Amino acid sequence: MTRDVSSGSKRIDIISELDYAGVDGVVQLILDLLNVQDLLSAFSVCKDWASWDSDRFWSRKLRHYKQEDEWLNKYEEQYRSSSSKHKCLMISRINRSWSKASGDVNKVEADSTVLSLCLREATLLVGLNSGFIQEWSLQGHMIREKEIHMKGVKVIKPLSNGHIITASYDGFLGIWNQHLFTLRKIQFGVPLTDIILDGEQIYLAGDEGNIWSFEMVKDGNLVERWRLEGGEMINCLAVFHHLNYLATGCDSGALRIHSCSSGQPLHTLDGHQTGCGITGLQQDDESLWSSSFDCTVRLWSTKDWSCLAVLAGHSQPVRSLQLTRSHVISGDYRGFVMIWDRDVISSVVQSFHRSRSQTSKQQDECLYRMRRGRLVQDRSGLAEVIQHSSFLEHSGHVTALQANLGYLVSGSRDRSFVIYSITRGKQREKHRTSYFRDFVKY
Numbered sequence: 198m199t200r201d202v203s204s205g206s207k208r209i210d211i212i213s214e215l216d217y218a219g220v221d222g223v224v225q226l227i228l229d230l231l232n233v234q235d236l237l238s239a240f241s242v243c244k245d246w247a248s249w250d251s252d253r254f255w256s257r258k259l260r261h262y263k264q265e266d267e268w269l270n271k272y273e274e275q276y277r278s279s280s281s282k283h284k285c286l287m288i289s290r291i292n293r294s295w296s297k298a299s300g301d302v303n304k305v306e307a308d309s310t311v312l313s314l315c316l317r318e319a320t321l322l323v324g325l326n327s328g329f330i331q332e333w334s335l336q337g338h339m340i341r342e343k344e345i346h347m348k349g350v351k352v353i354k355p356l357s358n359g360h361i362i363t364a365s366y367d368g369f370l371g372i373w374n375q376h377l378f379t380l381r382k383i384q385f386g387v388p389l390t391d392i393i394l395d396g397e398q399i400y401l402a403g404d405e406g407n408i409w410s411f412e413m414v415k416d417g418n419l420v421e422r423w424r425l426e427g428g429e430m431i432n433c434l435a436v437f438h439h440l441n442y443l444a445t446g447c448d449s450g451a452l453r454i455h456s457c458s459s460g461q462p463l464h465t466l467d468g469h470q471t472g473c474g475i476t477g478l479q480q481d482d483e484s485l486w487s488s489s490f491d492c493t494v495r496l497w498s499t500k501d502w503s504c505l506a507v508l509a510g511h512s513q514p515v516r517s518l519q520l521t522r523s524h525v526i527s528g529d530y531r532g533f534v535m536i537w538d539r540d541v542i543s544s545v546v547q548s549f550h551r552s553r554s555q556t557s558k559q560q561d562e563c564l565y566r567m568r569r570g571r572l573v574q575d576r577s578g579l580a581e582v583i584q585h586s587s588f589l590e591h592s593g594h595v596t597a598l599q600a601n602l603g604y605l606v607s608g609s610r611d612r613s614f615v616i617y618s619i620t621r622g623k624q625r626e627k628h629r630t631s632y633f634r635d636f637v638k639y
Contacts, residue, residue, distance in 0.1 A: 213245040224249070225257075233258075233289035255281035262288045264522055265602045271318065272603065273620070291602060292523050294619050296538045298586035300605070301618040303337045311608030314599040315353035315361065321599075321606060322361065323614055324350030330363070330377060335604060335616060343377045352392045362399075364389035370401065372417065381417060385409075393434045393443075398422075398457075400443060402431035408445060408460060423460045435478035435485060440499060444485055446475025452487055454502060468495055468504040477518030479525075486525060488515040494527050496542065506546050506580040510535055510587075517607075519598035526605065528595025534588040534607050542582050549580035590615045 215224050228236065228249065236258075240250040259266055259281045265288045269276045276284065294300060313324035320340060323331045326349040331342040346365035354362050356372070360380065363371045366388040372381040387407055393400040399419065401409040406428025411419040430448040436457060437444070443455040450473045454464040469475060470491035477488040484505070485497040494508035494515060513530035520526070525537040593611035600606070605617040 210243075210245070213243070216245065225254075228254075229258075229261075233285050237286075250282075252281055255285055258285050265291070268602045288602070291620055295521075295524050295536060295605075296541075296586060298536055298588055299619070302588070302590060303616045303618070304590055305333065305337045305614055305616065307331070307608075307612050307614060310349070310596065310610045310612055311614050312349045312351050312596055313353045313363075314597040314606050314608050314614065315355060316599040316601055316604065316606060317355060321614075321616070322353050323608065324353050324363065324597075326350075328365070328367070332377070335618075337616060341377065345371055345373065345377065345379075348388075351388075351390055354392050354394055356394070362392060362394070364392050364401065364403075368403075383419065388430075390430065390432055391434045393436045395436045395438050395457075398436075398438075400434050400436060400457075402434050402445065404430045406431060406447075408434075408443075408455075410443075410457070410460060422458075425455075425460045432475055433478045435480040437480060437482075437485075437499060439482065442499070444478055444480065446478050446487060448474040450474055450489065450491075464502050466497060466502050466504070468497075469493070473514070476514070476516050477527075479518050479520035481520065486518060486520055488518040488527055490514040492529070494518065494525065494537075496546075504579055506542060506549075506582055508537055508542070508582045508585070510537075510583055510585050516594045516596055517598045519600050521600050521602075524600075526598050526600055528591075528598055528607055528609075530594050532589055532591035532593060532595060532609065532611070534590070534595055534598070534605070535585045536587065536605075537582065537585045541584055545582045545584075546580045553578070588615070588617065 212224055231239065240247050262285065266284065276287065307323065307325060309325040309327035311323055312326050315322040319335065321333045321335060323333060328346040328348055328350060329342055329344050330350055332340040334340060345363060346367050346369060348365055348367035350363055350365050352364040356362055359375045361373050368385050368387055368389060370383045370385065370389060374380055385403060387404040389401060389403045391402040397413050399411040399413055406426055408425040408431055410422040412422055414420055431445050432448055433446040435444040441457045443457045445453050445455060450469050450471050452466040452469060452475055453462055455462050469487065469489040473490035475487055475489050479486040483499055485499060486494060488494045492511045492514055495504050496506040498505050508525065511527065511529045511533065515527050515529050517528040523539055525539060526534065528534045591607065591609040591611050591613065593609050595607050595609050597608035603618065603620040605619060606614060608614040
């Protein structure tokens with residue numbers, strides 16, 4: 198603790214004081230809030246803080262990056278022998294490359310419009326509008342191709358046993374082994390648009406308002422649990438197993454929440470422009486993300502299904518959506534792929550709610566925002582996120598997106614797909630000011 202003689206105020210080293218008091222668990226929780234770069238700066242402040250710079254601490258931090266750690270362990274030989282601290286630093290750098298849209302780009306021409314993508318461990322499956330499916334290496338070399346449907350392959354999803362399941366505009370659901378040999382094909386009679394796998398449960402969407410729920414039994418057969426039909430095309434699905442909710446996005450712009458066990462409609466979410474179809478749904482444990490032809494991506498709370506934020510950056514309808522642990526990725530009709538940092542989104546939402554809570558209701562103050570060169574008054578009461586990075590490698594609709602820690606893949610109506618290698622991208626880092634830069638070492 199030091200005293201500022203001129204002002205009489207005190208500065209207390211709260212980290213050291215808590216450590217001396219024996220409540221190191223509280224110190225750990227505080228340090229968990231910091232990113233890797235700020236931790237490195239903090240540990241250089243003094244000897245007491247440097248004592249936390251241990252392999253035990255970094256091993257605990259690495260557990261927060263479980264998915265990223267597992268992926269890098271498989272594909273980066275040098276990574277396996279590194280220390281926990283170096284692993285955390287490497288993952289942090291990759292995540293910053295994501296936020297800066299920094300990576301090597303490999304554009305591959307296809308024979309037809311790309312409708313679907315599926316990233317496997319070391320290869321990429323591409324579903325084409327011609328009914329063909331192709332398997333490619335992540336370096337852009339074709340391994341095999343096969344015609345599996347009469348019309349476009351709209352969805353490709355991996356099964357836990359290494360097989361894949363596909364849905365097509367020809368009305369067929371197909372199950373294939375890893376070499377693309379047919380195991381089972383089921384006809385449904387209407388174009389199929391999405392598949393969601395939830396353990397042994399399979400949810401299927403299609404035209405004319407059709408939604409099916411199946412259970413996959415041991416012999417590979419599908420046993421129907423329930424079915425809904427009638428209405429507009431269902432474009433996309435998302436399931437919240439722990440909440441027993443199924444979200445559906447419709448061609449009319451309706452976004453609905455159903456019961457997983459019965460299909461019974463429970464809620465209708467208002468926010469997207471009426472008549473603008475919902476094109477993509479993604480979910481995590483606490484939130485739902487939706488994209489729409491109204492040129493926006495929206496974030497919804499699963500607690501009360503209120504809209505928390507609008508991601509505004511696209512000037513054309515948003516066609517595709519993908520969610521990772523740290524980023525939201527969206528693709529539009531113009532060909533842009535936009536990357537939104539989830540930490541930035543959370544920060545904007547929190548700041549917005551703090552500012553709203555400080556504003557008196559009697560004042561009825563509103564935000565003013567720029568819209569197509571005009572200053573307009575916004576009374577929506579929603580946080581708006583604008584900050585993002587982007588790629589523009591396509592000349593047509595971005596129809597499909599897939600991502601893991603090291604790769605982002607986008608497919609387009611321009612008959613191409615692009616493989617962005619994030620881990621191998623050139624670092625275009627700018628100096629980042631640390632929160633601890635002004636601390637005096639002692």
